[in-house]
Amino acid sequence: MVMISNIEWLKDEQLNHTPIHLMEVTTDKTLDTALELTIFHKLTLVRPRELRTSYEIESIVRVLGTGFKFFELLSQEKIIGLMMKATYKCFGPNRFILKQDHKPQNMYYIVKGQLILLKNIYNEVLNKIESIEVCKLNEGDTFGENAVMFDTPRKTSVKSLTTVELICISQDDYIETLKYDVLLEWEANANIIKSSEFFRYLNSEQVNRASALSFIKTYQPGDHVVGDKLGNIDYGHFMIEGKVNMIERLILLRSPNRYGQNFTYKLYDGKSTLKKNQSLVDKFMKVCDFLGNSCFNIGECITNKDFIADKQTLVKCLCVPKWYMYETEILKWWERTRIDIEHVVPNTNVVFQYFIAGRLHTSQLNDLITKKRKKSENHLKAKNSMLPTSCLLLPSNANWLDKHMNL
Structure with missing residues (x-):
C-alpha cells in the first residue's frame, strides 16, 4: 500500500x-x-x-x-x-x-x-x-x-x-x-494581546487564534526591525518595550550651480533622465520614534523607510500577520489607525523641506506632532495611543545601512 x-x-x-x-x-x-x-x-x-x-x-x-x-x-x-x-x-x-x-x-x-x-x-x-x-x-x-x-x-x-x-x-x-511548549508561547502572546488597546474587542476564540499566528521578537540595540523589502514585512509590529527609530531615505537629484561651487537638491521622481553633471545621492533623516503601545508597519506606506531599534534600548515587538488583521471583521478600525499614523508622521515632501532648510527646530516640530496626536487620539478615543511619540527630523547616522542594505 x-x-x-x-x-x-x-x-x-x-x-x-x-x-x-x-x-x-x-x-x-x-x-x-x-x-x-x-x-x-x-x-x-x-x-x-x-x-x-x-x-x-x-x-x-x-x-x-x-x-x-x-x-x-x-x-x-x-x-x-x-x-x-x-x-x-x-x-x-x-x-x-x-x-x-x-x-x-x-x-x-x-x-x-x-x-x-x-x-x-x-x-x-x-x-x-x-x-x-x-x-x-x-x-x-x-x-x-x-x-x-x-x-x-x-x-x-x-x-x-x-x-x-x-x-x-x-x-x-x-x-x-509539543503542545506544552507551544502553549507557553501562546500564553505569553495572549497576555500581550489582551493588554493591547488594539485587540480589546477580540473574543476568547479570536485571541487564541491571534496568539497562535503571532510571535514575540526581541531586537538588540541598533538592530534592523523592519523596512522597505526587509524584515517581517507581512507582519504588523506592536511595541512591547524599548524605542524604535524611523529613518527615511531621501533619493535626491543633485545639480551643481552655474559656478560649480554649490549644489541644489530636489526629490528624484524615479523617471527623469540625468543630465550632465547631475547625480543621485541618498540622504537619511531620522523622522520619529515609536514607544510604549505604539505600532508600525500595519499597512501605511513604508517605501524608503526603515525602522531601527534605538542604540540605547532593547526592543520587543509582537508581530501579527497582516492578513489576519484584514480578515478579522472586528478589527476593521485598523484602517483608521493606519490613516492616523500617516497623518501624524511627516510625508516625504515635508521631510525634504526640513532637509533643505538646514535648521532643525526640534521643539517646534514636537509641538506640531503633539497637536496632531491629540487630534488623532480624540478621533480614536483610545486610552493608549498607538501613534509615534515625537517627530525629530534629524540627519541620521547611516552606518547600519552598510550592514543591512549593502549601500
Missing part, C-alpha cells in the same frame, strides 16, 4: 543508476549537499520511525528551512523530535485532503504540487450550499495547523489540483511532543 500511494515520486527518480553497494555512500553525500528534498529524504519519512536516524532528520529540517509556522517557537531539538514522527504522503489530483466540519487529525506541509482551499457557504437565492474558492496553496505552504492546535472542527476543505506530495504530522504526535 505504501509503495502504491507513493508511486508518483518513486517512478520519477532514477534509482536504477546507483549500484546497491554505493547506495549508502551516495545517500550520505546527497543528504549533506541537498538543497531540496531528495528521494532519500522521502524514503526516510516513509520508513518506520525506529529505523530513522537523527542525521537524516536534521538534513530534512535543514532543507525545509522555516517549515511549519509554529517551528519559529521551537528549539531545534523539539523540531527534530517532531519530524522524527512525521510521515510522507502522496495524493493524486482532485482528492480531498481535508473536509470542512470534520474533526482534525493531521497538519500538512506542501513539498510539491498545488491545492485549493474551499469554503462551503449557504446561497439564500439558490437555496443550496456552494463551495467557493478561498485561495490556492503551493509548495512551501502549510495547512491544517489551527484545527489541530485548538482541537476544533475544520473551517475549510482542501482539495488537490495536481499530484501533491505532503509532509504530515498527526494530532496525537503534535500533542505528545
